[in-house]
Amino acid sequence: MIISRSPFRISLGGGGTDLPSYYREHEGVVIAAAIDRYVYIMVHHRFVRPIFLKYSKLELVDRVDDIEHPIIREALKLVGISEHLELASMSDIPSGTGLGSSGSFTTALLKALHTHQRRSVLAQDLAQQACDIEINRLGEPIGKQDQYIAAFGGLTCFTFHRDDTVTAEPLKIDQETLYNLEDNLLLYFTGYSRSAGSILKDQQARTQRSDASVIDNLHYVKHMGLRSREMLEKGDLLGFAELMHEHWEHKKRRGSVMSNPDIDRWYARALENGAAGGKLVGAGGGGFLMLYATDKIRLRQAMSAEGLHEVRFRFDFEGSKVLAS
Numbered sequence: 001m002i003i004s005r006s007p008f009r010i011s012l013g014g015g016g017t018d019l020p021s022y023y024r025e026h027e028g029v030v031i032a033a034a035i036d037r038y039v040y041i042m043v044h045h046r047f048v049r050p051i052f053l054k055y056s057k058l059e060l061v062d063r064v065d066d067i068e069h070p071i072i073r074e075a076l077k078l079v080g081i082s083e084h085l086e087l088a089s090m091s092d093i094p095s096g097t098g099l100g101s102s103g104s105f106t107t108a109l110l111k112a113l114h115t116h117q118r119r120s121v122l123a124q125d126l127a128q129q130a131c132d133i134e135i136n137r138l139g140e141p142i143g144k145q146d147q148y149i150a151a152f153g154g155l156t157c158f159t160f161h162r163d164d165t166v167t168a169e170p171l172k173i174d175q176e177t178l179y180n181l182e183d184n185l186l187l188y189f190t191g192y193s194r195s196a197g198s199i200l201k202d203q204q205a206r207t208q209r210s211d212a213s214v215i216d217n218l219h220y221v222k223h224m225g226l227r228s229r230e231m232l233e234k235g236d237l238l239g240f241a242e243l244m245h246e247h248w249e250h251k252k253r254r255g256s257v258m259s260n261p262d263i264d265r266w267y268a269r270a271l272e273n274g275a276a277g278g279k280l281v282g283a284g285g286g287g288f289l290m291l292y293a294t295d296k297i298r299l300r301q302a303m304s305a306e307g308l309h310e311v312r313f314r315f316d317f318e319g320s321k322v323l324a325s
Contacts, residue, residue: 002043002115003324006108006150007034007316008092008099010187010281010290012232012240013247014225018143018160020135022218028160029225031171031232032149034316037092039104040323041112046084054088071106074133079113087112093311097189098282103146106130107320115322123319127151127166153319157229177235182315184237184293186300188308190263192286220250238276241292245277263289266306273302 009032017028046052051067053059059068064082067073072087089109095101107130114121121129130147134140144166148158152168155178159167173181224247231240248267252258263280266289270278274295281288288311293299300310 001324002112002322003040004043004108004112004115004320004322005038005040006104006111006320007153007318008037008039008101008104009034009146009149010099010185010288011145012155012225013228013243014222015145015282016143016251017218017222017225018145018158019141020144020164022215023160024162024164026215026219026222027162028143029157029222030143030145030160031155031157031225031229032145033155034149034153034319035099035313036316037099037311037313038316039092039101039108040090041105041108042086042088042090043112043116044086045116046086049084051084052086054086070138071102071133072109074137075106075109075113078129078133078137079110079117081113081117085116096287098280098287100146100150100282102134102140102142103130103148104150106133107147107150111320111322115325123151124166124168126320149319151320154317155232155315171229172233174235177232177237178315180237181232181240184296186291186293186296186303187281187311187313188266188289188291188303189311190266190280190286190289190308192260192263217250217253221247224250237292238294241275241277241294243277244279244290244292245271248277248279251279260286266303266308269302269306270299274299 012031012033014030017023018030022028050060050062053072061067064073064076093099107126110126110129127148131144134142144160145158148166149156155171155173157169157171224243228240228243231243267278270291274293275291276294278289278291281290
């Protein structure tokens with residue numbers, strides 16, 4: 001039995017500039033952090049047919065080409081597995097909540113399958129293969145940050161170059177700043193789930209049409225991402241929180257689907273009760289509201305009164321890894 005896991009992530013700045021439609025023309029920059037909530041993949045060799053898959057549904061098939069789950073099908077093809085096996089997945093957090101679930105799933109799956117084939121794989125190659133499956137083979141209109149932060153872990157700045165290469169640089173943050181950031185960032189599930197692809201598809205189409213409003217918006221978001229890195233590395237967490245607020249206000253201008261009246265009300269309530277800034281994590285439209293607290297007790301009381309559920313977390317510095325083999 002092989003068991004692998006990959007972490008979920010939170011975006012700290014520059015989100016949206018990791019789409020090929022943007023970075024191939026202008027170069028993208030995203031700052032992201034892996035957290036200790038995971039997707040787990042279990043793989044076991046079977047001596048008899050069929051291939052047995054367990055995820056949100058069950059599949060029993062004789063051939064890889066007959067697999068309905070597109071990521072599993074393409075991952076098996078990429079790794080070169082046609083033999084019969086049993087594969088199951090579990091997750092700490094459901095998909096469609098803005099924490100990069102598909103990238104976590106794909107990297108954990110590839111990590112397990114490479115281990116099954118007795119091959120080691122570097123984080124850079126793992127992330128690149130996951131992007132190849134989701135973006136190139138399956139044509140999903142998504143960015144690359146989820147796959148890369150899941151593979152690398154930590155608090156990392158990724159630069160997405162015009163030639164499709166990616167540079168990963170761990171943030172230079174002192175321990176005190178790291179602990180304070182970890183303690184003061186609070187995550188609340190809004191109760192709304194959404195498909196990141198459906199939101200990013202519009203951004204991609206408008207970017208490909210050279211829509212000046214979208215491109216200018218993304219230029220500004222990239223600039224704020226670089227400023228966020230600067231604030232974090234010099235330990236100015238209140239400055240970082242203010243940038244998160246500015247980022248969220250700017251992001252909402254990309255389209256009406258980015259927020260809704262409930263989310264706007266909860267965010268306003270948070271700012272009145274101990275939050276210095278915040279934003280929705282992910283493509284927008286739902287998922288998790290991330291807030292930087294200056295008064296955690298008052299903020300938690302206010303969000304609890306609104307019926308929002310907090311998910312507590314710590315940062316993950318291991319990235320995709322094999323737990324048992």
